[in-house]
Amino acid sequence: xxxxxxxxxHVILSEAASLELGCNYSYGGTVNLFxxxxxxxxxxxxxxxxxxxxxxxxxxxxxxxxxxxxxFSFNLRKPSVQWSDTAEYFCAVTPSGGYNKLIxxxxxxxxxxx
Amino acid sequence: NAGxxxxxxxxxxxxxxxxxxxxxxxxxxxxxxxxxxxxxxxLRLIYxxxxxxxTDKGEVPNGYNVxxxxxxxxxxxLESAAPSQTSxxxxxxxxxxxxMVEAFFGQGTRLTVV
Numbered sequence: 001x002x003x004x005x006x007x008x009x010h011v012i013l014s015e016a017a018s019l020e021l022g023c024n025y026s027y028g029g030t031v032n033l034f035x036x037x038x039x040x041x042x043x044x045x046x047x048x049x050x051x052x053x054x055x056x057x058x059x060x061x062x063x064x065x066x067x068x069x070x071x072f073s074f075n076l077r078k079p080s081v082q083w084s085d086t087a088e089y090f091c092a093v094t095p096s097g098g099y100n101k102l103i104x105x106x107x108x109x110x111x112x113x114x
Numbered sequence: 115n116a117g118x119x120x121x122x123x124x125x126x127x128x129x130x131x132x133x134x135x136x137x138x139x140x141x142x143x144x145x146x147x148x149x150x151x152x153x154x155x156x157l158r159l160i161y162x163x164x165x166x167x168x169t170d171k172g173e174v175p176n177g178y179n180v181x182x183x184x185x186x187x188x189x190x191x192l193e194s195a196a197p198s199q200t201s202x203x204x205x206x207x208x209x210x211x212x213x214m215v216e217a218f219f220g221q222g223t224r225l226t227v228v
Contacts, residue, residue: 009154034216043204043219090156102217106156
């Protein structure tokens with residue numbers, strides 16, 4: 001079965017620090033990859049997505065992610081975090097050729113201190 | 115533009131009671147999903163409906179049933195609630211075709227079973 005692993009469950013950073021959240025998936029075929037964000041008390045919103053082409057994907061709010069096929073990874077990065085980035089971040093995958101079950105990782109809770 | 119609307123937002127049930135969570139989307143999406151979110155476990159897929167008239171089990175279907183009433187509506191039923199079903203439930207919709215579009219989420223239903 002497909003699965004998604006997020007290595008860090010909790011991350012605490014100071015403002016202006018750089019962020020990298022790990023995501024690995026287990027699926028042998030071609031996949032589409034997503035990062036979603038959930039701000040406190042809100043629903044999930046899409047940060048960025050990868051379908052094909054340039055493996056470095058830029059999303060909203062200064063976030064980017066790099067797809068490394070050989071490592072089955074799709075890590076999320078931001079050069080300088082802000083207090084407003086405090087949220088929970090979810091990596092998700094769906095097989096691109098097959099059908100559309102979107103499978104999520106366990107999430108990473110990020111706290112940014114001023 | 116309402117997007118994905120879930121009702122109710124909060125619910126407390128006694129063990130053994132039944133209830134139906136309602137979900138409606140106004141984006142003309144083909145596919146709809148029910149997820150549950152539990153701390154440290156991310157979002158787990160309960161059931162999904164690829165298109166009107168079809169439903170399939172996800173990762174954690176036991177104790178739940180679903181109905182795709184029409185293209186807009188996808189309900190989740192708990193026939194006999196158990197404390198293990200205490201969770202936050204999210205409905206989502208998408209027009210995944212070869213994974214080309216992201217899923218949109220509702221605001222969630224916080225369910226407590228006592």
